[in-house]
Amino acid sequence: MPNHIFGRSTKGTLPTAVSGEGCYLIDSTGKRYLDGSGGAAVSCLGHSNAAVRAALHQQLDQVAFAHTGFFTSAPAEQLADTLVAHAPDGIERVYLVSGGSEAVEASLKLARQYFLEIGQPQRHRVIARRQSYHGNTLGALATGGNEWRRAQFAPMLVETTHISPCYEYRDRADGESLEAYGQRVADELETEIQRLGPDTVMAFVAEPVVGATAGAVPAVPGYLKRIRQICDRHGVLLILDEVMCGMGRTGHLFACSEDGVSPDMITIAKGLGAGYQPIGALLCSGKIYDAIAAGSGFFQHGHTYMGHAMAAAAANAVLGEILNTGLLARVREQGEKLDAALRRTFGQHPHVGDIRGRGLFRGVELVQDRDTKAPFDPSRKIHAKIKAEAFAAGLICYPMGGTIDGQRGDHVLLAPPFIITDDQIDELVSKLSGAIEKALA
Numbered sequence: 001m002p003n004h005i006f007g008r009s010t011k012g013t014l015p016t017a018v019s020g021e022g023c024y025l026i027d028s029t030g031k032r033y034l035d036g037s038g039g040a041a042v043s044c045l046g047h048s049n050a051a052v053r054a055a056l057h058q059q060l061d062q063v064a065f066a067h068t069g070f071f072t073s074a075p076a077e078q079l080a081d082t083l084v085a086h087a088p089d090g091i092e093r094v095y096l097v098s099g100g101s102e103a104v105e106a107s108l109k110l111a112r113q114y115f116l117e118i119g120q121p122q123r124h125r126v127i128a129r130r131q132s133y134h135g136n137t138l139g140a141l142a143t144g145g146n147e148w149r150r151a152q153f154a155p156m157l158v159e160t161t162h163i164s165p166c167y168e169y170r171d172r173a174d175g176e177s178l179e180a181y182g183q184r185v186a187d188e189l190e191t192e193i194q195r196l197g198p199d200t201v202m203a204f205v206a207e208p209v210v211g212a213t214a215g216a217v218p219a220v221p222g223y224l225k226r227i228r229q230i231c232d233r234h235g236v237l238l239i240l241d242e243v244m245c246g247m248g249r250t251g252h253l254f255a256c257s258e259d260g261v262s263p264d265m266i267t268i269a270k271g272l273g274a275g276y277q278p279i280g281a282l283l284c285s286g287k288i289y290d291a292i293a294a295g296s297g298f299f300q301h302g303h304t305y306m307g308h309a310m311a312a313a314a315a316n317a318v319l320g321e322i323l324n325t326g327l328l329a330r331v332r333e334q335g336e337k338l339d340a341a342l343r344r345t346f347g348q349h350p351h352v353g354d355i356r357g358r359g360l361f362r363g364v365e366l367v368q369d370r371d372t373k374a375p376f377d378p379s380r381k382i383h384a385k386i387k388a389e390a391f392a393a394g395l396i397c398y399p400m401g402g403t404i405d406g407q408r409g410d411h412v413l414l415a416p417p418f419i420i421t422d423d424q425i426d427e428l429v430s431k432l433s434g435a436i437e438k439a440l441a
């Protein structure tokens with residue numbers, strides 16, 4: 001049979017997934033794969049969760065889709081209420097979309113429209129960080145830090161500049177306290193705002209825990225608070241992208257609540273639908289919503305599938321599982337166990353430079369030399385070899401190469417389902433260890 005799919009499976013070399021059971025995916029040959037990264041931090045409840053399946057069947061029997069230009073729906077209303085009830089202070093409105101890039105794209109447009117409505121049309125610039133991924137649509141792509149992803153599409157539609165991420169393993173100076181480091185790196189935002197001209201800057205966008213591009217690198221304590229102060233000083237909106245680290249992944253429904261920060265907007269997706277439905281959301285403050293309500297009264301945006309009843313029903317069931325069955329505490333507990341197992345196995349490894357993360361969002365960074373932290377030569381493609389070896393051994397994990405500047409090592413991102421057991425943590429770490437040894441051989 002010819003392969004007509006245009007995308008990652010074009011080569012026709014991928015196995016066919018046929019079923020899922022808890023933390024495992026099963027292919028058409030019967031081979032089982034432990035889902036150590038929830039795909040890409042998506043499958044937070046594992047596969048074939050009974051409550052989500054039941055909710056989807058029930059919703060399908062009622063109504064699947066009713067266009068939001070004509071109707072609202074009970075699942076969409078319920079979802080917005082639950083998200084706002086658990087969101088950081090000041091977050092009052094929810095805009096439902098179908099994924100992470102759409103949520104980020106909507107946040108950029110909402111920021112722009114907000115400043116138009118309040119009579120500051122000159123504010124259009126975005127500041128983000130070099131180590132970041134915010135999606136693949138044109139606005140989100142402009143915001144992400146990865147130069148090679150952007151290069152062929154330049155010039156970008158959104159004018160964005162990039163400052164340093166908060167990455168203490170790489171960038172904290174000898175003898176510098178965590179607090180001093182956090183302030184120093186946050187102060188790059190102040191410098192950049194001054195350089196661009198404070199009244200031209202619209203928003204600062206960041207992931208509280210950097211996911212795919214860095215391997216679960218959390219902000220150090222105090223960093224995001226300092227960022228919040230700088231944004232407030234200059235009237236710049238703070239947009240936190242929790243598409244990967246949100247929805248309980250760090251042990252808190254919203255990762256930024258651990259940092260004690262209330263942003264102006266939060267983007268979520270991935271774990272919100274947990275893989276059962278494509279869904280994302282943009283959450284925003286009452287201040288932003290009120291400015292638009294008092295002005296033109298209408299956010300100039302919209303997607304056909306926004307607020308889809310099936311997607312919202314899945315998300316409600318996912319949130320029900322996360323919030324009502326003790327899963328957040330479990331994420332923190334199993335996250336500590338995963339961290340301990342990683343440290344037992346790799347703590348003395350000559351090529352493991354750093355083990356970090358929060359909750360069930362963990363990263364392992366590989367280096368050529370532990371003392372100098374020099375990364376492996378990118379041409380060795382260590383990350384790709386780890387991915388292939390792990391997959392062959394029946395483990396799904398999420399390795400990525402160092403960045404283009406050559407300053408960051410290959411890393412492996414781990415984001416298993418929240419239901420992972422102690423034995424499955426051991427299986428994950430032991431298979432990962434085998435894959436790393438083969439990749440380095």
Ligand code: PMP
Pocket residue numbers: 040099100101102104133134135136207211212241242243244245269270
């Ligand atoms: N933001 C972050 C932090 C992400 O990790 C991703 C996806 N990896 C996105 C945005 C884009 O989400 P999607 O792939 O659902 O468009």
